[in-house]
Amino acid sequence: MSNExxxxxxxxxxxxxxxxxxxxxSLSGARDVAEDLVQATCVRAIExxxxxxxxxxxxxxxxxxxxxxxxxxxxxxxxxxxQGVLDAGEALSVDGAHEIETNISAAQVLRAIxxxxxxxxxxxxxxxxxxxxxxxxxxxxxxxxGTVMSRLAxxxxxxxxxxxxxxx
Amino acid sequence: xxxxxxxxxxLTAYLDGELDQAEQAALEARLASEPNLRxxxxxxxxxxxxxxxxxxxxxxxxxxxxxxxxxxxxxxxxPARAAWPWRRSVAAIAAAVAIxxxxxxxxxxxxxxSLGDADHDDWRQAVVEYMELYTPESFGPxxxxxxxxxxxxLSQRLGAPLDVDRLQVPGLSLRVAIPLQYDGAPLGxxxxxxxxTPVAFCITRNGExxxxxxxSSRGGFAVASWAQGGRGFxxxxxxxxxxxxxxxxxxxxxxx
Numbered sequence: 019m020s021n022e023x024x025x026x027x028x029x030x031x032x033x034x035x036x037x038x039x040x041x042x043x044s045l046s047g048a049r050d051v052a053e054d055l056v057q058a059t060c061v062r063a064i065e066x067x068x069x070x071x072x073x074x075x076x077x078x079x080x081x082x083x084x085x086x087x088x089x090x091x092x093x094x095x096x097x098x099x100x101q102g103v104l105d106a107g108e109a110l111s112v113d114g115a116h117e118i119e120t121n122i123s124a125a126q127v128l129r130a131i132x133x134x135x136x137x138x139x140x141x142x143x144x145x146x147x148x149x150x151x152x153x154x155x156x157x158x159x160x161x162x163x164g165t166v167m168s169r170l171a172x173x174x175x176x177x178x179x180x181x182x183x184x185x186x
Numbered sequence: 187x188x189x190x191x192x193x194x195x196x197l198t199a200y201l202d203g204e205l206d207q208a209e210q211a212a213l214e215a216r217l218a219s220e221p222n223l224r225x226x227x228x229x230x231x232x233x234x235x236x237x238x239x240x241x242x243x244x245x246x247x248x249x250x251x252x253x254x255x256x257x258x259x260x261x262x263x264x265p266a267r268a269a270w271p272w273r274r275s276v277a278a279i280a281a282a283v284a285i286x287x288x289x290x291x292x293x294x295x296x297x298x299x300s301l302g303d304a305d306h307d308d309w310r311q312a313v314v315e316y317m318e319l320y321t322p323e324s325f326g327p328x329x330x331x332x333x334x335x336x337x338x339x340l341s342q343r344l345g346a347p348l349d350v351d352r353l354q355v356p357g358l359s360l361r362v363a364i365p366l367q368y369d370g371a372p373l374g375x376x377x378x379x380x381x382x383t384p385v386a387f388c389i390t391r392n393g394e395x396x397x398x399x400x401x402s403s404r405g406g407f408a409v410a411s412w413a414q415g416g417r418g419f420x421x422x423x424x425x426x427x428x429x430x431x432x433x434x435x436x437x438x439x440x441x442x
Contacts, residue, residue, distance in 0.1 A: 036248035057256050064264055127240035146234050147241040152204050171198040178233045
């Protein structure tokens, strides 16, 4: 591959690495698994570059590749329900002395998100964080729009209740 | 105070901009008269905001350096490819269409492929990507029977004298001429084979400022470019750049 082509490919993938990792973390709940998922996604994206529809969103395409790898991966690992709790503490703290108000409450929210069922957690990330519309999320998840709506509503309700309980 | 699941669903959809106009109006009417519901709405809204903040904080902890290094390793191990669809994809589509049109024997002048956006260097980049699609077989087993006709069309469109004799250069076999366009300007591609290697001579009447001949390398090809008389020129092929420069000088003289 010429250097120029390599630069362009790297540029395209590099721009989305952090978000892919965050999505992978929300799916798998484990940092090392998330990194491996991102790597596998990049490799497959390079292999299947021909399948990318020019003019469409590269990030959406990468997200769908990641999701499909994860589905195969979790089937292969026979992931049991209950695995996939986000380790929010590890995710946020590097040096305890640097934790400020925002980080502490963000850590609490992430812990609460980690406690959600993984389907709800994934839907929350896609719609509220990555900006997927209900329809786009439904398409990626292979689920009816109604399912997307009910997962979001349930997640919001749980997270709101958790927050209110803490404040009480 | 708790609201029903159904109400939560509606409030959520409302916050996400996913209610249709009628549903939205109905809900807003209720919100105006039900303080409970308003409170619940604000609580749910705050949850989404906190969620976004938390996920944004999480993004900051992504191990980007590690992932970049692993990506680089994967790229280094990947063999050469012809074209990457997330580069200037419009050019790739147009190029593929151009090849099909040629193969179908469309006559000169009746088809022109559109290649994309403005910018006097952009058209050259599009040609580089177009080149990546060619194989020796792309031009057929012999010079096109419609070559003279096609060149006549190009001459007219480009306002430059182009005919078979003028375009002969030593060592290259003149094969096909394709009328194209780039950003509304006529573009002609004159394709040769150097043995089995495609070499393309491209001319566009785009009003470029005059520029002396320079040779460079792009995408694995040697590229010679120059501009004269409001036309941009380029010669491109996977051949040694010394040889390409000599050929380019010859063609520049003949078409200047």
